[in-house]
Amino acid sequence: xxALRAEHLEKHYGQGDTLVRALQDVxxxxxxxxxxxxxxxxxxxxxxxxxxLGLVSLPNAGRIWFGDQxxxxxxxxxxxxxxLRRAHLGFVFQRSNLVxxxxxxxxxxxxxxxxxxxxxxxxxxxxxxxxxxxxxxxxMPDTLSGGEQQRVAIARALANHPKIVLAxxxxxxxxxxxxxxxxxxxxxxxxxQDAAVVVVTHDHxxxxxxxxxxxxxxxxxxxxxxxxxxxH
Amino acid sequence: xxxxxxxVRHRLGRFIGTxxxxxxxxAVVLAMAGIYLGLVDDATILVRSVRTNLWVVQQGTRGPFxxxxxxxxxxxxxxxxxxxxxxxxxxTYQVMQREHAGRSLRFALVGLDxxxxxxxxxxxTHGRPIVQPHGEIIADASLGLAIGDTLHVAREELRxxxxxxxxxxxxxxxxxxxxxxxxxxxxxDTPSDSIRAERERRTERLRQTDLGRAQPxxxxxxxxxxxxxxxxASSPIAAVLVDVEPARADAVMASLAQWPDTSVFTSAExxxxxxxxxxxxxxxxxxxxxxxxxVTSSLLIGAVVYMMTLDKTHDIAVLKLMGASPWRLxxxxxxxxxxxxxxxxGIAVAIGVQAFPHFPRRVVLTEDTVMGVFALVLxxxxxxxxxxxxxxxxVDPARALEG
Numbered sequence: 257x258x259a260l261r262a263e264h265l266e267k268h269y270g271q272g273d274t275l276v277r278a279l280q281d282v283x284x285x286x287x288x289x290x291x292x293x294x295x296x297x298x299x300x301x302x303x304x305x306x307x308x309l310g311l312v313s314l315p316n317a318g319r320i321w322f323g324d325q326x327x328x329x330x331x332x333x334x335x336x337x338x339x340l341r342r343a344h345l346g347f348v349f350q351r352s353n354l355v356x357x358x359x360x361x362x363x364x365x366x367x368x369x370x371x372x373x374x375x376x377x378x379x380x381x382x383x384x385x386x387x388x389x390x391x392x393x394x395x396m397p398d399t400l401s402g403g404e405q406q407r408v409a410i411a412r413a414l415a416n417h418p419k420i421v422l423a424x425x426x427x428x429x430x431x432x433x434x435x436x437x438x439x440x441x442x443x444x445x446x447x448x449q450d451a452a453v454v455v456v457t458h459d460h461x462x463x464x465x466x467x468x469x470x471x472x473x474x475x476x477x478x479x480x481x482x483x484x485x486x487x488h
Numbered sequence: 489x490x491x492x493x494x495x496v497r498h499r500l501g502r503f504i505g506t507x508x509x510x511x512x513x514x515a516v517v518l519a520m521a522g523i524y525l526g527l528v529d530d531a532t533i534l535v536r537s538v539r540t541n542l543w544v545v546q547q548g549t550r551g552p553f554x555x556x557x558x559x560x561x562x563x564x565x566x567x568x569x570x571x572x573x574x575x576x577x578x579x580t581y582q583v584m585q586r587e588h589a590g591r592s593l594r595f596a597l598v599g600l601d602x603x604x605x606x607x608x609x610x611x612x613t614h615g616r617p618i619v620q621p622h623g624e625i626i627a628d629a630s631l632g633l634a635i636g637d638t639l640h641v642a643r644e645e646l647r648x649x650x651x652x653x654x655x656x657x658x659x660x661x662x663x664x665x666x667x668x669x670x671x672x673x674x675x676x677d678t679p680s681d682s683i684r685a686e687r688e689r690r691t692e693r694l695r696q697t698d699l700g701r702a703q704p705x706x707x708x709x710x711x712x713x714x715x716x717x718x719x720x721a722s723s724p725i726a727a728v729l730v731d732v733e734p735a736r737a738d739a740v741m742a743s744l745a746q747w748p749d750t751s752v753f754t755s756a757e758x759x760x761x762x763x764x765x766x767x768x769x770x771x772x773x774x775x776x777x778x779x780x781x782x783v784t785s786s787l788l789i790g791a792v793v794y795m796m797t798l799d800k801t802h803d804i805a806v807l808k809l810m811g812a813s814p815w816r817l818x819x820x821x822x823x824x825x826x827x828x829x830x831x832x833x834g835i836a837v838a839i840g841v842q843a844f845p846h847f848p849r850r851v852v853l854t855e856d857t858v859m860g861v862f863a864l865v866l867x868x869x870x871x872x873x874x875x876x877x878x879x880x881x882x883v884d885p886a887r888a889l890e891g
Contacts, residue, residue: 303889312809312886342811353888355803357498358491366489367810376489396498412810424889 258321259419259452260286260309265318266331267304267475278304279315280475286452286468288419291443293463294456296472302456303424305472309454310345310422311337323419342371346413346451348423353409354397360384360408361393364415371416383411387441403434410441414449421445423455432461439465491807491816492823495800503828506792510832513785515839518861520778522844522851524771529852531658531767532759534598538579539609540729541737543753544744550751552581552726553658553758554765559725563750564601567728570743572736577601577729580671583661586641593639595631595664596657599671599725607650607665615650621667626650628662639664642674658762660849672723782868790872793825797876804880805888814881821876829869833862 267279278301286292294302307313309320311333320328322344327334354363361380368376384390387407392400400408406426413421423442427435439455439462446453446467455466463469470477496503534553543552544559544567551557561578568576580599585592600607606617607626615635618624625646627633630653639646646666655663666674690710694700700707730752732740737754744752753761763771797804804817837858844851 307886307889310809312889338811338813340811341809345809345811347809347888349806349889353802353806355806357495357803362489362494366491366807369489370807370810370812370816415810 257288257323258285259288259323260284260454261321262309263319265305265308265315265320267301267308267313267315277475279308279318282318282475282477284309284470284477286420286454288450288452289446290467291446291453291455291465292468292470293466294454294470294472294477295458295460295463300472301475301477302472304475305477306422306424306454306456309420310347311340342416344418344420346416346418346421348406348409348413348421348426350425350428351405354400354405354412356397359394359396360389360400360404363397363408364411367412367415373416376415379415380411383414384408387411401434402430403437406430406434406438407441410438410445414445414451417449419451421451421453423453425456425458427457427459427462435459436462436465490823491820492827495796495820496824496827503831507828507831507835510785510789510792510828511835511839513781513788514833514836514861514865515843517778517781517785517864518836518840518853518857519844519847519851520774520781521857521861522840522853523847523849524774524778525852525854525857526850527658527767527771527774528763530656530660530850531762533655534596534657534663535755535758535762537610537655538598538605538729539731540577540755541732541734542730542741542744543579543755543758544728544730544750545726545753547747547749547751550753550761550765552579554761557726559728559750561723561725564725564728567730567744570740572733572740573730574733575604575731577605577731578668578725579727579729580668580675581726582671582675583657583659584641584674586639588633588639593631594661595627596659596661597671597674598663598665599668600665601729602667602669605729610650610652610655610665612650613653615648617650618665618667619649622670623647624649624666625670626652626665628652628655628664630654630656631662631664642676644670644673646670654850656850658767668725676723782864786868786872789825789828789869790875792828793821793873793876794879796824797821797879801879801883802887804883805885808883808885809888817880817883818877821880822870822873825869825873825876826866829865829872833865 262282262284265279265282269276269278282305294305296302308315314328314331314333316331319326322340327340358366361384364380364383365376368379373379381390381393384393387410389404389407392404397405427438430438442453442455443465445451544563545551545557546559549555549557564576564578567573578599578601581596583596585594600618602618602621606619608617610626612626613629618626623646625639625648627648629651633648635648635651637648657663687710691707694706694710741752741754744750807817840853844853
């Protein structure tokens, strides 16, 4: 079953001679439990697509479903964006973007609290343990390594049992070993949390982790064979 | 989870520094309010302390404080003879400056109509009321005098027998209470040559009257400072304090108002005269300063809170992506503004309690003032947070996705 479905997404910036078509007739389906990579050069529209799917920057046209629920129709939002984010979405950013004045546990706990989890502290500790950073629960973000910060960020993204996790270049600031470890975590999230994970990445060394690869170029999306990409 | 508290704890140094700055401003606001109240209280405390119903003063004047008033002492007896008048007392008032113990002592001298008025109505902190017709005074502690101290004025020795606390004139000078006779002696402290010249003038005036011509022996009495020939001028008094039966106050006042040589005011009117005349401009100036400081405090808190919110723009974007409600984000900013205001105000009150008693002018810090300014602080903080809240609500969640 699809956790996320997008059809014929269009996103334009500017007009006339300065018109930029960031997304052109983009359609995508992501099943529960699968990890999908969005590849492509800078400016191809990967981040724009993630912003559209995350309801951060709505498309000008097209439709988006979260599970069975149509949430965007012809660029129009059909429900409260806060409710939809709380109920369906988890974000992981290029940098961990942990709130600097909260401990690792509190960073996850605040997400649980916003999502309405009944026992946010317990849930936060469980997630940190599951992602093997439970021992750093009381640490402030600036005392965590890059890999630990991303694990906490992933825990935060999972706080609300989201069915869709969107990650925008989550390993950009990490070295090869830590980058791979984080990507493997996404596969773990998809398999064990039954979530659909969409990852924007430039890191071709970890592509074997993904179930599907999609290449973006000039705002267009095309499925790509693993072998083809691996050969790049 | 209280994000405002956690953020403050994380940046405690900056928060304390900001609160201290705000505290100094609030301390000045408190001081202005306290000085204002002190001014009003100082201006009216004497009127309240003498506890009388009506003030009879020289006709056409607004005496004895806002204006000079000179009445013949015989008016006391005229007033006392009126129906429904329980008591009439002579009252004198003058501001003096004399040397005492090597320093300049500035005070307002109030004459009490001994033995009718011995100063029993005054709130004495130490000592006793006046019991001798001459040579005893009650002084305010702000003058630095102690029980038993002797004041040498006008070749007279005046011994301090009682002390009051914070009983000041409208100008902020401490009050000294003496008998009317002593007060007049001090007021008429003139060099010997002047006394001799005045004695001769009196004798000459006496000779020009029928009384003097009919009774030449009276000339021998003109040298006696206590002699008051009916046809000769006596030392004037400033006012007559009239205690009446409350139910008859209006009637007595109406009768007194008919007299051609006097004006009459109630105690409330006397207080208002002081407020309108003596302290009107200073209190307006203080009020203006207070308004400027309140506006400055609001702008300062607003700027600080706005900067703090700007610093958190990225974090707010992340929270928005998590689905944080506008209430939670607005609450974060509002709570921090209130925290700065409340902590700053707490420090300001502590500063005030320690520092205000050492101010040269009296600063009255009442519970009502503290609570009133606190309510103002809450309002200032709330208003000051608006800009920060608006910024927080306008933050684009997409900023969280930026590197």
